Amino acid sequence: MLGKKPTGPSVHQVPEGDDKPRLTCPDCGYVAYENPRVVVGAICSWEDRFLLCKRAIEPRRGFWTPPAGFLEMNETTEEGAIREVWEEARAEVELDGLLALYSIPVIGQVHLVYRARMTAPRFEPGPESLEVGLFSWNDIPWNDLAFPNVRWSLEHWQAMKDKPLCQIQGVPEDWRHRLGKE
Amino acid sequence: MLGKKPTGPSVHQVPEGDDKPRLTCPDCGYVAYENPRVVVGAICSWEDRFLLCKRAIEPRRGFWTPPAGFLEMNETTEEGAIREVWEEARAEVELDGLLALYSIPVIGQVHLVYRARMTAPRFEPGPESLEVGLFSWNDIPWNDLAFPNVRWSLEHWQAMKDKPLCQIQGVPEDWRHRLGKE
Numbered sequence: 043m044l045g046k047k048p049t050g051p052s053v054h055q056v057p058e059g060d061d062k063p064r065l066t067c068p069d070c071g072y073v074a075y076e077n078p079r080v081v082v083g084a085i086c087s088w089e090d091r092f093l094l095c096k097r098a099i100e101p102r103r104g105f106w107t108p109p110a111g112f113l114e115m116n117e118t119t120e121e122g123a124i125r126e127v128w129e130e131a132r133a134e135v136e137l138d139g140l141l142a143l144y145s146i147p148v149i150g151q152v153h154l155v156y157r158a159r160m161t162a163p164r165f166e167p168g169p170e171s172l173e174v175g176l177f178s179w180n181d182i183p184w185n186d187l188a189f190p191n192v193r194w195s196l197e198h199w200q201a202m203k204d205k206p207l208c209q210i211q212g213v214p215e216d217w218r219h220r221l222g223k224e
Numbered sequence: 225m226l227g228k229k230p231t232g233p234s235v236h237q238v239p240e241g242d243d244k245p246r247l248t249c250p251d252c253g254y255v256a257y258e259n260p261r262v263v264v265g266a267i268c269s270w271e272d273r274f275l276l277c278k279r280a281i282e283p284r285r286g287f288w289t290p291p292a293g294f295l296e297m298n299e300t301t302e303e304g305a306i307r308e309v310w311e312e313a314r315a316e317v318e319l320d321g322l323l324a325l326y327s328i329p330v331i332g333q334v335h336l337v338y339r340a341r342m343t344a345p346r347f348e349p350g351p352e353s354l355e356v357g358l359f360s361w362n363d364i365p366w367n368d369l370a371f372p373n374v375r376w377s378l379e380h381w382q383a384m385k386d387k388p389l390c391q392i393q394g395v396p397e398d399w400r401h402r403l404g405k406e
Contacts, residue, residue: 048230050254062296069251072232078295079259080334113260114244118327119334142393143322143336145300148403152262152301154325190399198393208390211324211380217372221330 078150082122083110084158085199086135091176092196093165095130097188098172105188108195109133110153111170123156131174133165139207142198144191155195157207260332264304265292266340267381268317273358274378275347277312279370280354287370290377291315292335293352305338313356315347321389324380326373337377339389 051074054063065074085108086093094106109130113122120137127135135158144153167174177183179200187193213221233256236245247256267290268275276288291312295304302319309317317340326335349356359365361382369375395403 048249048252050249050252067230067232067249067254070230070232070249072249072256074254074256076297077259077261078297080262113334115258115260115332116329118329119325120327121329140325140392143301144395145302146395146403147298147300147303150297152295191395194393194396194399201393208392210322210390210392211376211383213326213328213373214376217376221328 076150078147078152080113080119080122081110081151081153082113082119082126082156083108083153083195084123084127084135084137084156085141085195086127086131086133086158086160087199088160088163088176091178092182092199093127093131093133093160094175094177094182095167095171096173096175097170098167099170102188104172105186106183107188107192108155110155119154120156123154123158127158128168130168130171131165132168133174134161135159136161140210141202141207142195144194146191153191155191155198157199157202258332260329260334262295262301262304263292263333263335264295264301264308264338265290265335265377266305266309266317266319266338267323267377268309268313268315268340268342269381270342270345270358273360274364274381275309275313275315275342276357276359276364277349277353278355278357279352280349281352284370286354287368288365289370289374290337292337301336302338305336305340309340310350312350312353313347314350315356316343317341318343322392323384323389324377326376328373335373337373337380339381339384 048069051065051067053066053068055066056063057073097103109127111126127133138157141157142155165174230251233247233249235248235250237248238245239255279285291309293308320339323339324337347356
């Protein structure tokens with residue numbers, strides 16, 4: 043091993059005390075545990091129109107999606123969804139409830155999609171968007187959507203239109219300040 | 225760097241094209257992206273009793289918790305919850321809906337807690353449990369619970385007792401076989 047450039051985690055082997063193979067660095071033994079990642083996003087509306095972003099990055103550059111992205115450390119799922127709307131579309135929203143939960147094992151992702159109301163019809167492309175727009179239902183670029191779940195979440199929005207979303211139980215109010223950013 | 229034992233990801237620096245510091249290996253440049261992890265679990269009941277496990281592992285060895293653990297790649301959140309119940313308590317359950325979603329940013333976790341019915345009053349400790357039991361509400365070891373969210377989820381179970389849980393939208397039926405295990 044001496045004289046070889048270190049390679050990083052690149053060998054699948056079962057670590058001691060574990061029962062599944064994990065990606066391990068052959069040089070230093072570091073184990074890169076792979077866990078599913080959480081994607082947070084929101085279907086944001088203003089009157090009867092929906093906020094969509096044309097992706098400036100791969101995968102699916104040039105195709106349309108509501109604002110969404112990977113949840114970061116040190117934020118709640120709600121904070122993450124609001125952050126993504128700002129980062130990708132420079133829009134401000136209030137979340138109204140959880141619209142959908144999609145497990146997508148084949149790519150190791152769990153998507154949490156919120157329903158959100160824009161607080162003003164203001165938006166512009168963030169660095170990861172080529173273009174941002176408000177589309178009425180019939181004007182949505184249905185043939186140029188980035189991923190299958192974009193259609194699902196828009197259709198789930200329609201299915202729940204004017205209905206209250208279930209308010210799922212969360213961290214009790216009196217605990218929230220103790221579990222947030224330090 | 226030559227002659228030094230490789231150290232694995234140990235330096236916080238902002239990778240090219242990113243805007244946040246990430247844990248990077250000073251030897252090979254590998255970036256260990258840290259994202260919040262998903263914990264899946266279930267409040268499982270048989271008649272009016274609840275399934276709890278006495279933890280055989282740290283943290284909080286010797287304290288009680290419902291079956292729960294990290295979601296693995298290649299499983300849905302529902303499959304993960306059912307797997308954890310089997311691994312920790314050797315019990316079989318049917319899930320009945322999503323009871324709670326707890327974001328716990330301070331430890332980078334998102335907990336999804338399902339409500340589940342045991343299909344038989346059969347259980348025994350799996351390798352990560354010292355003991356497993358079915359407890360009536362008043363017999364729950366309230367002073368020896370492992371984590372604050374154990375109490376929250378039991379109380380949320382009581383709050384929703386005999387009520388239908390909201391059926392959150394998921395992956396459409398005709399897509400599920402295309403997104404699961406390959």
